[in-house]
Amino acid sequence: MDTGTLALFVGHATAALVQGQLAEQGFGDLRFSHGYVFQHLIDEEPTVGELAAHLAMTQQGASKAVAELERPTASASPMLPTPGSAASD
Known part of the structure; x- marks a missing residue:
């Protein structure tokens, strides 16, 4: 081998x-693919658009991944701020 x-x-x-x-x-309920998302949440709090760019995927795909992690049955993850929200200021 x-x-x-x-x-x-x-x-x-x-x-x-x-x-x-x-x-x-x-x-x-965590999947292997969630690990790719968590890698980008360790040292920063990217917007969904920034997360999508880091993961080389669409914003829709990144939003879906974040939504899966935010479900009550999913593991806790920080909310990602969206442009114009109080969290992004």
Whole structure:
């Protein structure tokens, strides 16, 4: 087995382990793709438009991802400020 394939398998196993641990702690509704969103919320509070640019996706797609995280059953995530809102000032 080549190194690249081994790294792929290790990455998938690690992701499965982390998702399993999150589920045990009550965050079972988080998906692998939510990790890409969280990466951009660690050091800053981007608007949905900025988040979309960081993720190379449409604003509609970024809005959907944020909405999934804001659902009451989803894990807590900070509200992203929108241009003109009090939070963005």
